[in-house]
Structures are given as C-alpha cells and as structure tokens.
Amino acid sequence: MSTLTFIGNDSGFGEKNNSAYFEKDNELFIIDCGSTVFYEIKNKFDFNIYKSINVIITHLHNDHAGSLSQFILYMWFVFKKKVNVICNCIHIKEYLDITGTPPESYVIKDKLDNLKFIKTEHTDFLDSYGFIMDINNKKILYTGDTANLNSFRSYLNNINELYIDLSKFGGAHIKVDDVLDILKDLKDKNIQVIPMHMDDKEYITKLIKRL
Ligand SMILES: [Zn+2]
Ligand SMILES: [Zn+2]
Numbered sequence: 001m002s003t004l005t006f007i008g009n010d011s012g013f014g015e016k017n018n019s020a021y022f023e024k025d026n027e028l029f030i031i032d033c034g035s036t037v038f039y040e041i042k043n044k045f046d047f048n049i050y051k052s053i054n055v056i057i058t059h060l061h062n063d064h065a066g067s068l069s070q071f072i073l074y075m076w077f078v079f080k081k082k083v084n085v086i087c088n089c090i091h092i093k094e095y096l097d098i099t100g101t102p103p104e105s106y107v108i109k110d111k112l113d114n115l116k117f118i119k120t121e122h123t124d125f126l127d128s129y130g131f132i133m134d135i136n137n138k139k140i141l142y143t144g145d146t147a148n149l150n151s152f153r154s155y156l157n158n159i160n161e162l163y164i165d166l167s168k169f170g171g172a173h174i175k176v177d178d179v180l181d182i183l184k185d186l187k188d189k190n191i192q193v194i195p196m197h198m199d200d201k202e203y204i205t206k207l208i209k210r211l
Contacts, residue, residue: 002161002194003138004031007040011167011199012063016040018197019064020142020163022135026051031142032058035066038074047079056115057087058144059128060095069099076105084109088117088129118155120146123172132159145197147172149179156182161192166208168200176204184211 007030008016017034021041028050030041047053053075057065068085075081083106085092092108111117114134122128122145130144132155141155142163147170149156156162164183167173176195183193193211198204 002192003135003140004142004161004163004194006196007037007044008034009196009198009201011173011197012061014199017063017066018165020196023050024135027054028052029054029056031056032064033066033068033071034061034063036063038067038070041071042074047075047081052084053081054084054086056131057085057089057092058130058142059122060089060091060126061123061128061145064145065095069096069101072096072101072106076102082106086110086112086115088119089127091126118151120144120151121148122146143174145172146174148174149182156186156191157189159191161194162186163194163196165197166195166204167198168203173197173199176207180207180211183208187211
C-alpha cells in the first residue's frame with residue numbers, strides 16, 4: 001500500500017488529470033487540482049468531517065490547477081470552509097485573483113512543517129515544484145512535473161516512496177527509458193516506485209513491474 005491514493009494519473013491531455021490525496025489527523029490534503037479534478041472530488045469526500053482542507057499545488061498548468069478556483073469557491077459557498085493552498089508558485093495569488101476567487105476564501109501557505117518544495121526543470125514558461133514530505137512515518141518524494149531527476153538526486157536514497165512523473169516520449173517529462181537503472185536501484189533498496197502522469201500506462205507500468 002502506498003501512502004497517497006490517486007484521483008487520476010493521466011498525463012496532461014488524458015481523461016483524469018494527475019492528482020492524489022491523503023488524510024492526516026482529520027485533515028484532507030489534495031495534491032493538485034487540474035481541470036478534471038473538481039468533478040472527481042466533488043462527491044467523493046464528505047467535506048464536513050475535516051477540520052481543514054488543504055490543496056498542494058505543484059505548478060499552474062491547467063492539468064494541475066485548472067479547477068482550483070472552482071474548488072475553493074465550492075468549499076466557500078457550499079461548505080463555508082476556507083481552503084489552505086500550499087504552493088510556491090510565483091503567480092499563485094495573481095492566478096486566484098484573475099479567476100475571481102474571493103481573498104477571504106483561501107489562505108496561501110508557501111510551506112508546511114513536514115513538507116519541503118523542490119524546484120524542478122519542467123518548462124521555461126512557469127515555475128514548477130515537486131516536494132518531499134513526511135506522512136504517517138513515511139518519507140515520500142513527489143516529483144510533480146519534471147523533465148529529469150536532477151533536483152531530487154540528493155534525496156532519492158533517503159525516502160520510502162517515490163511518486164515519479166514518467167513519460168514514454170520524454171520532453172517536458174521524464175522519459176521512462178532514461179531512468180530505468182536508477183529506478184531499479186531504488187527498488188532494490190526497498191523504495192516503492194509509483195509511476196504517475198503517464199502518457200502510455202501500458203508501456204510504462206510494464207517496464208516498472210519488470211524492474
Ligand atoms: Zn502535467
Ligand atoms: Zn506541467
């Protein structure tokens with residue numbers, strides 16, 4: 001069992017945007033809130049039971065933040081709850097402003113005690129982050145969208161679970177064939193490798209299973 005549960009793990013043009021969640025001490029944490037995510041989560045959770053609702057945003061591409069404002073508005077007007085937006089992106093406030101999100105309906109936090117953002121190399125057009133986080137005695141590394149593992153190298157051997165952006169074709173995402181040796185080494189060290197943001201699930205999961 002992995003610590004995070006996926007709401008979707010498709011790549012940017014897929015049917016279910018890459019997003020995951022976990023619960024901790026009566027708090028709900030959702031990781032990314034792309035265009036398709038609002039409709040996935042709207043009826044999935046009983047939002048009344050949580051003492052706080054948190055959304056970690058890795059970057060502002062639509063498949064990661066496209067329904068963030070909608071979700072915040074829904075929480076605010078239907079449940080009277082403020083959403084904590086955990087995000088390092090330089091334009092997050094501007095993004096919520098231009099999408100008409102009332103300032104009183106959310107709080108932006110650029111860090112959490114148990115979470116450290118790590119900037120990735122994804123695209124020249126916006127800043128993008130992965131993070132390392134301690135959840136229920138597990139150390140997880142979540143790459144977010146990234147073209148490579150460069151920013152994560154010093155953390156890789158000291159984790160329990162790796163959630164990694166993998167692509168058949170590469171480009172702005174990690175080309176799976178390029179990292180098979182690294183992933184094999186991590187698996188041999190009992191680190192759980194969980195592929196995500198997949199453009200070809202059959203191709204990628206077959207390779208990961210074989211490691
Ligand atoms: Zn993406
Ligand atoms: Zn992206």
